[in-house]
Structures are given as structure tokens and as C-alpha cells.
Amino acid sequence: MNTLIxxxxxxxxxxxxxxxVVYGIKExxxxxxxxxxxxxxxxxxxxxxxxxxAKMNKATADIEAIQDTLIKINDTLDNxxxxxxxxxxxxxxxxxxxxxNQLKDKPSLTYGESEVVQDVFDRxxxxxxxxxxxxxxxxxxxxxxxxx
Numbered sequence: 001m002n003t004l005i006x007x008x009x010x011x012x013x014x015x016x017x018x019x020x021v022v023y024g025i026k027e028x029x030x031x032x033x034x035x036x037x038x039x040x041x042x043x044x045x046x047x048x049x050x051x052x053x054a055k056m057n058k059a060t061a062d063i064e065a066i067q068d069t070l071i072k073i074n075d076t077l078d079n080x081x082x083x084x085x086x087x088x089x090x091x092x093x094x095x096x097x098x099x100x101n102q103l104k105d106k107p108s109l110t111y112g113e114s115e116v117v118q119d120v121f122d123r124x125x126x127x128x129x130x131x132x133x134x135x136x137x138x139x140x141x142x143x144x145x146x147x148x
Contacts, residue, residue, distance in 0.1 A: 092124025100136040108146040
């Protein structure tokens with residue numbers, strides 16, 4: 001369960017891992033094809049080769065289906081990540097706007113208020129936020145810190 005939670009916390013690493021596994025399987029199929037062809041030359045057992053070829057074709061089709069599924073998973077995870085960032089930006093904007101309205105008329109900020117503004121701004125900026133709300137945060141953070 002903890003492994004699943006860790007994968008959900010880092011979906012891009014999980015998708016990269018899946019892609020590497022699929023790539024390894026694809027390379028293994030290429031090696032099997034090589035030995036299959038060598039087997040035809042050495043043993044010339046057509047019936048066996050046809051059976052192996054059919055199995056290889058099925059395995060190739062299965063791997064292609066897995067690759068398609070992994071691509072869809074990767075796209076879904078990218079969309080989830082983008083939605084999460086958009087939500088974080090929206091929440092950051094709302095919080096910065098509220099903080100600005102609460103603190104704009106104060107001549108100075110307490111250390112705690114300054115820390116809250118900085119923390120909210122850092123999270124907002126990490127999510128890709130900028131522009132007007134960046135200016136609001138900087139306006140608050142440029143106020144002196146009240147030592148009392």
C-alpha cells in the first residue's frame with residue numbers, strides 16, 4: 001500500500017518506470033526474433049517455427065496494447081498534474097488576494113504574517129503563478145517587520 005501511495009505521489013516517475021519496462025520487453029522481443037530466425041536456419045522445423053512465430057506475433061500485439069495503455073496513462077497523469085497545478089494557482093490567488101486585503105492598510109507586518117504571505121506566495125509561484133498576485137505579495141513582503 002505504501003508503494004502505491006509513493007507511486008501516486010510521483011506519477012511521472014511511475015510512468016517513466018512503466019515505459020522503461022515496456023522498452024525492455026520490446027528489446028527482449030527483438031532478441032527472441034533473432035533466435036527464432038537462427039532456429040529456422042539451424043533446425044529447419046517449419047512447424048515449430050510457425051508456432052513460435054504465432055506466439056511472438058501474439059506477444060508483440062500484447063506489448064503494443066500495453067504500450068498504448070501506458071501512453072494513455074501517461075497522458076492522464078499529465079492532465080492530472082496540470083489540473084493540480086491549476087487548482088494550486090487558483091487557491092494561491094485567492095489566498096494572496098485575501099491576505100492582501102487583510103494586511104494592505106497595516107504599516108508593518110508581524111513575523112508570522114510575513115511568513116504566511118511568503119509561504120503562500122512560494123506555493124503559488126511553484127505552481128506557475130505570476131503577474132498581479134506576485135506584485136501583491138511583493139507589496140506585502142516589502143513592508144517592515146514589526147518586532148513587537
